[in-house]
Structures are given as structure tokens and as C-alpha cells.
Amino acid sequence: MDPLAAVLKIAGSGLEAQSTRLRVSSENLANAQSTGTTPGADPYARKTLTFETEIDRLSDVPLLRVGHIGSTRGPFPIEYDPDHPAANADGYVKLPNVNMLVEMADMREANRSYEANLQMVKQARQMISMTIDLLRTSS
Amino acid sequence: MGPVYLFDLAARHAQWLAVRQSAIAGNVANANTPSYQAKDVKPFEEIVDKTHLAMAASDPRHIQTVAIDIAAATGRGPSGRGLSPSGNSVSLEQEMIEAGEVSRDFALNTSVVKSFHRMLMSCARA
Numbered sequence: 001m002d003p004l005a006a007v008l009k010i011a012g013s014g015l016e017a018q019s020t021r022l023r024v025s026s027e028n029l030a031n032a033q034s035t036g037t038t039p040g041a042d043p044y045a046r047k048t049l050t051f052e053t054e055i056d057r058l059s060d061v062p063l064l065r066v067g068h069i070g071s072t073r074g075p076f077p078i079e080y081d082p083d084h085p086a087a088n089a090d091g092y093v094k095l096p097n098v099n100m101l102v103e104m105a106d107m108r109e110a111n112r113s114y115e116a117n118l119q120m121v122k123q124a125r126q127m128i129s130m131t132i133d134l135l136r137t138s139s
Numbered sequence: 140m141g142p143v144y145l146f147d148l149a150a151r152h153a154q155w156l157a158v159r160q161s162a163i164a165g166n167v168a169n170a171n172t173p174s175y176q177a178k179d180v181k182p183f184e185e186i187v188d189k190t191h192l193a194m195a196a197s198d199p200r201h202i203q204t205v206a207i208d209i210a211a212a213t214g215r216g217p218s219g220r221g222l223s224p225s226g227n228s229v230s231l232e233q234e235m236i237e238a239g240e241v242s243r244d245f246a247l248n249t250s251v252v253k254s255f256h257r258m259l260m261s262c263a264r265a
Contacts, residue, residue, distance in 0.1 A: 007164040012169030021171075034215070064168040094151040113170055114230050120164045121155065123190035123242045127160065130249045131153070 001059035005126035009056070013063040014117035020066045021110045025103050032098040040088035044096040045071040072097060077115050102109060148187075149252045153245065155183050160241045166229045167238075174226035177234075 001009075022048050034044035050067040072098040082091030169175040192211045222228050 003154070003161040006161040007157075010161065010164040010168045014164075017168075018171075049170070051176055053169050053172050062169065062173065071219045095182045109171070112231070113167075114172065116167050116235065117164075119235065120160075120167050120238060123238050124160060124164070126242060127157070128244055134249055134253055 001061065004124050004128055006059060006061045008061060009059065010061055011117045012119040013065065013122070015121075016065045017066050018110050018114040018117065020069075021049060021051075022096070022107060024069060025107045025110060027109075028098050029100065031038060031104050032100060032103075033098055034086065034096055034127040035093055039086060041086050041094075043086070043094045044090055044098070045076075046074065046096065046098045047071055049132060145255055146252065147247055151187070153248050154246065155186060155243045159265050160238065160245075163238050163241065166234050167231065170196050170227070170229045170234070171233050174229060175229065177228045177230075177239075199246060243252065 018072050028046050031044040035041075036043050047069055048071075051067045052067040053062050054065040055061070057089045058061050075087055076094040076097050078094055080091055081093045084093045087093050162178050162180050166177050
């Protein structure tokens, strides 16, 4: 496979994986206050994802793939609120284990990695057009 | 003075730069993958020394190719680069610098080829 086409393919896989990461991060942020609805029910559990390197069999290039999107089983912080529909017998409500600061940091990192992949696409395109420019007769 | 295989050399160099760029793209894409080791290709000098420019084809079916591919990409040593807690050795800044370097070298390469081509064309037209 042409190496410059491989650049576009690899960077494309990177863009896709990083945008999935951004999506998971925004899901966590949106549900940072989602509690359960029945007494004693579990609230929203923070989602995490893993990255894997996958060698593309057709072109033998290392692509980036999202491995597994899973929910954490972490301890949920509790708050005393007896009037809440999700309050248990003692009047405590379980809140989601989402840390806003961690999610924002993760979002920023995903953003930076996305930009880096985009930069690779730009440079590969530039190199391809420089090669095509060789065919242009300049006179 | 031996002949200068300029276009052949330029084509090889362009190919090497393209392979290097794809190795860098792999590093950038896997910048957040745990236990991924940053890769790079062998220096161009090494490849030129190993595959002589005027290759002798002992059989007409031999196809002359340059043996650079991603398989030639070797893991960089731990020297000079920090290993993140997840075991990833990619430094995005370093990769961006290298990608810019490859892009600039490619521009130089195509400009040289273009100007030599112009010289040839001016001879052919005269």
C-alpha cells in the first residue's frame, strides 16, 4: 500500500477513535447528575473506554481501534436527601461517580490528540499535492 | 565521474520520506494507546548503502524495489524519551516536529526534481 495513503488511513482511524472518546466523555459529563428513579436505585455509572493497536490485515498498517466501552463499578458518593425519589430507607441518595474535573481533562486530551491526527492528514495531503505538482508543466 | 542517478535517487528518497511519514502517523494515532512503543524507519543513508543504486539484475524477471516498509520501522530505545505510566513512549511534540521535517524534506525533494526536469526540458526543446 502506498505509504501516503496509509498515512491518511492511520490518521483517519485515530480521528475516529478520538471522537468516540470525546463522545464517551460528553456522555459522562451530561449524566453527572443522573440519579436513579426508584428508592435505593444505582445512579449513572461513569463510562470508560480502552484503545488498542490493530494491524490492518489488508494493508499491514497499525490502526487505532476503540477496544471496549465499559461502565465503572466504582463507589457512588451518597448525599442525604430524604425527599428524593431515589432515596433509600435511611434517606440517602446515590450520586453518579463522575468527576467533572477528570472528564474535562480527558476531553481536552482527546481534543489535542484529534488535532494532532488532523495535522498528519493535512501534511500527507500536502505531500501528495506536491508530487502531483511535478506533473504540471511549468512554462 | 560516475553517472548521477538523480531521478532514481530522488524517487527513493521520496519513497523513504513517505514511509517515514506513515510511521509517524502510526505513532500519532497511537499516542494514547497503553504500552505502545514509538516507531521510526532506518536512516536513509543506511538504505542507500545497503541497496546499491545500480542494481545488477541477473534475471529479467527481477523487479528492483527498495526494501523500506513499516516492517523496517524499529522501536526507538528508551534513551531521550520519557515513558508514560501507561508504558507509551510517544511524545506528540516530537512527532509533530518530525512530521514537519519530513514535509519540508519532501518539498525540497520535489523542487529539486522539478528544476532538473525543467533543465532537461529546456535542452530537449532547444
